Amino acid sequence: MASSSHYHYHNNDEEDAFDSVFDDLYEELEFIPEPKERKKRIYIERNREEGHKKLWNDYFKDTPTYPHNLFRRRFRMNKRLFLRIVHRLSTEVEYFRLTEDALGRSSLTPLQKCTAAIRQLAYGSASDAVDEYVRLAETTAQHCLHNFTAGIIDLFGDQYLRRPTPEDLQRLLLKGEERGFPGMIGSIDCMH
Helix, strand or coil, rough: CCHHHHCCCCHHHHHHHHHHHHHHHHHHCCCCCCCCCCCCCCCCCCCCHHHHHHHHHHHHHCCCCCCHHHHHHHCCCCHHHHHHHHHHHHHHHHHHHEEECCCCEECHHHHHHHHHHHHHHHHHHHHHHHHHHHHHCHHHHHHHHHHHHHHHHHHHHHHHHCCCHHHHHHHHHHHHHHCCCCCCCCCCCCCC
């Protein structure tokens, strides 16, 4: 059996050629501009606790600042339904659970996250439009919207995101007739 030292040899021409190629590449690299430094993200203290308190006082306390009809207009649903959605998401979807950050501060509340998502959906607004009221950044608002829609589909999809049953249609026709729109199924703009 041959030892590895048997195959060891020096070839100065090959080493010189390698050194020459290496030196040429190294010299070329010296002329490549340095990559630009990444801009540091600007931290904005948004006082998320204050945002939750304002949201709670405006819509959810026993005597809210804004009455039920304004809640319905701004959230595009009644308060009971909204709170049911918030409760299900906060107990069954990890993203909406209340947690603490590294400093021991509470994260955004499920109310803030769901409000951000609903406002984006209800008004078709940009993600950064909810910052001043709900107190969360644009990317966080995008995450809220994504997790909200995924959670709604997961939790309520089988029951509500389906074709209506004959019973559903009968109930909707009756409700439409009570409101002065007889026979209004399948007409989004109520013009047909």
